[in-house]
Amino acid sequence: MKKLESTRLKRSRSVNLRIGYAAAIFLVTMAFNWTSERPDFNNPIEDEIAPAELKIIRTYQRQEKAMPPAPEPAKTIFNKNIIETDKPNLLSDKIKTENPAPPLDSGVFIIKPPIVNMENLRPAQPKEENPIFKVVENMPLFAGCGDDNMSKDEKKKCSDRAMLSYLYKNIRYPAIARENGVEGMVVIRFVVEKEGNISGLKIVRDIGAGCGEEALRVVKNMPDWIPGKQRGRPVRVQYNLPVKFKLN
Template identity: 30%
Template sequence: MKAKKTPKADLEKKRGLFLEIGLILALGICLAAFEWPSREVETQTLGNLTNSEEIVEEMIITRETPPPPPKPEIKEPEPVVLELKVVDNKKDVKKIDWNSELKDRNPPIIIISDGPDVPDEKTEPVNWVDVKTKPQFPGGDAALLRFVVDNTKYPEIPKEANIDGKVYVQFIIDEKGKVTNPSIIKGVDPYLDAEALRVVSLIPDWSPGMQRDKPVPVIFILPINFVLK
């Protein structure tokens, strides 16, 4: 009877052969590793930075110039001294306190000259608030208001056009108490302005204003209010 060989028995015989082959392969791999060429890594330097090459962060500071302050508004003083409403001639007119109405108001002096300047010996007109003794209309303030209302006629053209408003008339009460140099300092309509000038030119003489016991010309402003009803 023949004995059977198992595959395990054949492997045991070849064990030495396998060991030799493994040692040879390991030795070959080690030699190949030592002989393998390596690349040289080139290093590059940035060089030396001089002061001129240094990177400096620049900060820009802007200074905002403040805006100029707004110009103050110059308001002209309102020359309101007395208000006359031309509405009904039969109504009673109350007495007006001229000193309180003219307090702290300095109306402008209007001087018109057509020729060269020449010395003028006449006394310059004085503002109403500056004169010591005020000019007086005969019969007082109520009489003045009544005179203006009674003598003022509403012009037909502005009446038909429904035009009304307040006309400011400036005039001077001279040393003799006469009303002189009437002029419109603020008008509304040519017809209303002309009527206001016409009425002022009819005003009778006043007792003149006095300053240091001497008569002086005094500036007076009379607003006449034309009202349609």
């Protein structure tokens, strides 16, 4: 019987020990779980409240500039030693002269210089007595085309034909120009005077090889023209004559 009780006691002791160990482990585990929980500082309660808007009102205190002190009135100093003298005579507006101007009724007159207009003093540009015209009412005509029975256009056509005929008969193609194949236009400028004679001959355009000189020679030997007229009077007229050199 004693042995059975002892065995029971041993068994119950071992069971109690196991239960105790299990309870101890459970309490220790609960203790660790309780202390391991940390508060969450990332989401504080204060974040749920909207922050109040702070308005700062600045106040300025106007500083009045201090006015400078008023200057002290000047003190009048009386000098007892100053002796008062007579006041000087003031000059009057009228100046007295030894020989005053005589009145107007005494026979003396005041003569003022005349006002000179500067424009009248400019030298007048001398008018050209024999101006040279480029275009006139009646242009110069070659000799033999001044028939009164012809119209103005007929006279011009007659003059052009007569001048070309004269040039074809008298111009000689320079040998140097023929040998070198020189062709082109030569322009001779001259003036038909009031009497119809030719003056002021000049080669305006040249192609070389003696062509300009040959055209100038022929124009210089032309017969007198019928002078041009402006308002019924003979005038000097400038003329440009083109002469074309061309090889066949």
